[in-house]
Amino acid sequence: MKRLTFFIALLIVTSLACNATQSQPIAVGGESQPAETATSLPAENEAGTSSSTFDSSKLGTVESDVTYCTVDGVALKMDVYYPFEEHGRFAATMFVHGGGWSSGDKAKGAGAADIPALQQAGFLVVSVNYRLAPEYIFPAMIEDVKCAARSLRAHADEYNLDPNRIGVYGGSAGGHLVSMLGTTDESAGFDVGEYLEYSSRVQAVVDMFGPADLTLDFEGGGETVRRAFGDFDLALASPVTYVSADDPPFLILHGEEDSLVPIAQSEELLTKLQAAGVQAELVPVANAGHGFKPVSGEISPSREEISQMIVAFFEDALRE
Numbered sequence: 342m343k344r345l346t347f348f349i350a351l352l353i354v355t356s357l358a359c360n361a362t363q364s365q366p367i368a369v370g371g372e373s374q375p376a377e378t379a380t381s382l383p384a385e386n387e388a389g390t391s392s393s394t395f396d397s398s399k400l401g402t403v404e405s406d407v408t409y410c411t412v413d414g415v416a417l418k419m420d421v422y423y424p425f426e427e428h429g430r431f432a433a434t435m436f437v438h439g440g441g442w443s444s445g446d447k448a449k450g451a452g453a454a455d456i457p458a459l460q461q462a463g464f465l466v467v468s469v470n471y472r473l474a475p476e477y478i479f480p481a482m483i484e485d486v487k488c489a490a491r492s493l494r495a496h497a498d499e500y501n502l503d504p505n506r507i508g509v510y511g512g513s514a515g516g517h518l519v520s521m522l523g524t525t526d527e528s529a530g531f532d533v534g535e536y537l538e539y540s541s542r543v544q545a546v547v548d549m550f551g552p553a554d555l556t557l558d559f560e561g562g563g564e565t566v567r568r569a570f571g572d573f574d575l576a577l578a579s580p581v582t583y584v585s586a587d588d589p590p591f592l593i594l595h596g597e598e599d600s601l602v603p604i605a606q607s608e609e610l611l612t613k614l615q616a617a618g619v620q621a622e623l624v625p626v627a628n629a630g631h632g633f634k635p636v637s638g639e640i641s642p643s644r645e646e647i648s649q650m651i652v653a654f655f656e657d658a659l660r661e
Contacts, residue, residue, distance in 0.1 A: 390429055390430065391427060391429055391430060391501055392430065392497070392498040392499070392501045393498075394498045394499060395427075395498070395499070395500070395501035397427055399423045400423050400424065400425055400426065400427055401423060401424070401425040402423055403420060403421065403422050403423070404420065404421040404423075405420050406418045406419075406420070407419050407420070407421055409467075409469065409488065409489050409492040409493075410485065410488040410489065410491075410492055410534055410535050410536070411535070412472070412481075412484070412485065412488070412534055415472060417469070417470060417471065417472070417485055417488070417489070418447070418469075418470050419447060419467045419468060419469040419470065419489060420447055420448065420467065420468045421465070421466075421467050421500065422456055422459075422460045422465070422466040422467070422468070423460070423465060424460055424461075424462075424463045424464060424465060425460070425461065425463075426463065427501065428463070429661075430497075430501055430502060430503040430506075431463065431464060431465035431500070431501055431502045431503065432463075432464055432465070432502070432503055432506035432507075432508070432655070432659040432661075433464065433465045433466070433467065433493060433500070433502045433503070433506065433507045433508070434459050434464045434465070434466050434467075434507075434508045434509070434510060434655055434659075435466075435467050435468075435469060435486075435489060435490065435493070435507065435508070435509045435510075435519075435543075436450075436452045436453065436455075436456065436466065436467070436468040436469070436509075436510055436511060436515070437452075437469060437471070437486055437509060437510070437511035437515035437518045437519050437522075438450035438452070438453070438468070438469075438470075438511065438512075438514075438515050439451065439511065439512045439513030439514040439515040439516065439551075439632075440473075440513070440514055440515075441474075441513070441514055441561070441565045441569065442473065442474050442479065442482055442514045442517075442565070442569035442570075443473050443474040443475065443565070443568060443569055444473065445473075445514070445515075446470065447468040447469055447470045448468065450511075450512055450513075450515060451512035451513070451549055451550075451632050451633060452468075452510050452511055452512050452515065452549065453468070454644065454648065455510070455647075455648045455651050455652075456468065458648045458649070458651070458652050459651070459652060459655070462652045462655075462656065464655065464659075465500055465501070465502050467489070467493065469485070469486060469489045471485035471486055471489075471518075472485055474568050474569035475568050475569075478569065478570065478571040478573065479569055479570045479571070479573050479578055480530075480531050480573065480578070482514075482518055482569075483518055483521050483522075483525075483531045483578075484531050484532075484533050484534065486509075486518050486519075486522060487522065487531050487532055487541035488533075488534045488535060488536065488541075490507060490509075490522065490540075490541040490542075490543060491532070491535070491536035491537070491539040491540070491541050492535065492536055492539075493507060494507075494536070494539040494540065495535075495536045495539050503661075504539075505544065506544055506659040506661070507543050507544055507659075508543060508544060508545035508546070508547070508655045508658060508659050509522050509523070509543045509545070509546055509547070510546070510547035510548075510549070510651060510655075511547075511548070511549065511551065512549035512550055512551065512632065513549070513550055513551060513552075513561075513601075513602065513631065513632070514551070514552075514569075515549075515551065516548040516549050516550055516551020516552075517548075517551040517552045517553070517555075517580065518551075519543075519546050519547070519548055519551070520546060520548045520551055520553060520580035520591075520610065521578075521580050521583070522541065522542075522543050522546065523543055523546035523548075523580070523588055523589055523591060524580045524582075524583035524584050524585070524588050525583045526541075526542060527540075527541070529577075529583060542589075543589060544589050544658060544659055545589050545590050545592075545654065545655055545658035545659055546589055546590070546591045546592070547591075547592045547593075547594070547651050547654060547655070548591060548592070548593045548594070548607070548610070549593075549594045549595070549633075550594070550595045550596060550599055550602050550604075550607070550631060550632070550633075551580075551602070551606070551607075552579075552602050552606050553579065553580050553581050553606045553607060553609055553610035554579045554580075554581045554606060554609055554610075555570070555575040555576075555578050555579045556575045556576050556579060557606070559601075559602060559603055559606065560600055560601050560602075560603075561601035561602045561631070580610060581609055581610055581613045584610075584613040584614055584616075584617050584619065585617055586617045586618045586619065588614065588617065588619045589619075589658070590619070590620040590621065590654075590658045591610075591611075591614055591619065591620070591621040591622070592621075592622055592624070592650065592651070592654040593607045593610060593611060593621065593622065593623045593624065594623075594624045594626060594633075594647060594650070595607040595623065595624075595625060595626065596625075596626045596628075596629030596630050596631060596632075596633055596634075596636075596640070597625045597626060597627055597628070597629060598628060598629060598630045598636040598637070599629070599630050599631045600630065600631070601630075601631040602631060604625060607623055608623065611623045624642070624647075624650065626640050626641070626642060626647070627640065627641040628640045628641060633647065
């Protein structure tokens with residue numbers, strides 16, 4: 342009987358020793374790492390966990406005229422395009438329309454053509470309106486789109502989006518504004534209004550034929566710029582002024598025959614970004630004027646190929 346009792350006790354001690362060994366920290370590179378438990382998720386997988394408050398019946402639908410911020414009684418609106426399938430939290434892309442900072446709408450503009458491809462690729466797409474000149478003078482426009490970025494983060498669970506994967510794209514004046522989003526942080530002074538506890542920084546930028554240096558004369562500047570910017574220091578309204586090494590990746594697309602905003606504007610931005618060590622690429626579009634309008638023959642790359650480039654860029658830059 343004593344021998345049996347001793348044998349049972351030996352088994353218990355051995356089992357406890359094995360369990361203690363398995364729960365010990367695992368040494369990696371000379372440092373101790375805590376063992377994972379079944380209830381903890383590795384940080385890199387958190388984006389793959391859907392929000393418990395997301396209404397999956399919204400998949401594949403569009404919500405129009407959603408108020409993202411309110412400024413001095415003005416309700417700022419956006420349209421929300423939900424992807425067709427849900428595999429965890431969505432990366433988000435925000436479209437900012439052009440129109441010389443004085444016209445345009447979230448449902449129109451060069452980038453509106455890319456919304457279906459982005460939605461099909463699994464991105465949450467939002468298209469925003471912002472206050473326009475001459476009723477509102479800069480910096481109203483950049484203040485609004487920055488508020489939109491903060492609002493998305495504030496409502497991340499509602500939209501099932503990953504707040505660490507937000508990209509922006511826009512054309513012409515919208516290209517200028519998304520470049521400002523990519524190059525400025527709160528120190529620039531444009532973060533005002535609601536949701537100030539959230540960041541307005543973005544993780545990827547697609548700039549299509551946007552002005553980058555407003556201190557230079559160009560055909561699309563002049564009176565258009567004076568009407569929208571008034572007495573504001575144009576150097577402080579120019580993306581090239583704020584370029585720094587911590588800026589997100591940029592994809593810049595510009596028509597070689599653009600006479601309204603010359604491609605030299607994008608070349609200057611590219612040079613500044615690359616000099617700062619920022620990942621940036623400029624794709625000249627042959628035979629294309631402003632808005633990628635054909636000037637002499639078909640444009641190259643084609644408009645469909647441009648959409649594919651934009652999707653591929655965001656897929657790479659906003660990868661989990």
